[in-house]
Amino acid sequence: MCLAVPARVEALDEATAMAVVSLDGIRKEVSTQLLEQVAIGDYVLIHVGFALERIDPVEAAKTLALFAELRAMDGNA
């Protein structure tokens, strides 16, 4: 029940706090009223028609860099 999927913000309507998000081409209208800030191009976690939070691209990149390092180490072993 607590599943939430990352989708890209395609369009924003600040007056109604609604956004159109896209998940692999599937477009859906969701509420952004739980977010402090959001911009077009952000990835947000969608749960029951609401964006719960922005995905932090810097933090995501750090985690992925760690995995890449692991794979590189394995390649050298």
Add this chain to the structure above:
Amino acid sequence: MKYIDEFRDGDTARLLAGLIHKEVSPDRNYRLMEFCGGHTHAIFRFGIVDLMPENVRFVHGPGCPVCVLPAGRIEAAIRLAESSDIILCTYADLMRVPAGKKDSLHKARARGADIRMIYSATDALAIAQANPERQVVFFAIGFETTTPPTAAVIRIAAAMALTNFTVFCNHVLTPPAMAHILASGEASIDGILGPSHVSTIIGSQAYADCCAQYRMPLVIAGFEPVDVIQSTLLLIRQINEGIHRVENQYTRAVSASGNRKAKALMDEIFELRPRFEWRGLGELPDSALAIRHTYAAFDAEKRFHMAPVTTTDIKGCICPAVLRGVSNPDECKLFGTVCTPEEPKGACMVSSEGACAAYYSYGRFRAEVTS
């Protein structure tokens, strides 16, 4: 898909699992509770169990909202839907959960009650606007992830001064349930994989007291398989070092303090219930939310004077023990024979997040294959 595919990469998963094999101590067992049903399903669906050493065991927690909702709450909703001309809206997960006397919302709908499945809390609001002559009740369930959307629609309904919309509130809280399981000690766990999206809302700090008090390592983990395996590795490292702290693997979506705006909204609309009954865990103090007096006009329990209903669970069903992390689903006599996802007897077999449904969908032939 961005932020999904990278975290399902098989090579990374195998490398991380290799590190787990290298780092586990052979002279001990590691019993790790994944609190969330979402993690239970990731563990089975992606075959994570098979990547782990023998002495690393996953113990399934109570983090499945429909599983922990006592049958009496569903029975109360059925009675309300059948006694008056209301429209009852709920998330699909709840429809087939057994209530008392082999009943369910699904069966009540077949008998003629106007019960509708919705995707979002805002759908219930739209139904209320489209049917001004009828009362619309939103049967709301869920942990902290699902609570802010319910709070949002109550606030919208108040702003619109809707008089035909109320919420039957069954929202529950993660930290009190976690504390209860740790206090009882019966699941004998060594570490916890912390919730993903509950933590997005409440923040990683929310577990600090609980972990310190019970000296329990906890790693907040994303829901994708690589997230789960990396978090398991981090937990094993904490256990090996003999330390216990709240660690956050899911940094791309979880901060220390969580979503402040969502928390403020929840606080505006809801207050703590002094007591709430959980299936399996019993009555827990300050573990659930009720609608504040200021918003009483939107509280279905008050508007319809809903009386508490108690029912007995199905004989032989061990859902309560499964939810406490004491038993595994395949230890239940009903598992896979009398109780299946098509004809569920217990709540844990219904929900797509329930531990029994996970065993049935991905693991029921495991014993035959490995023996």
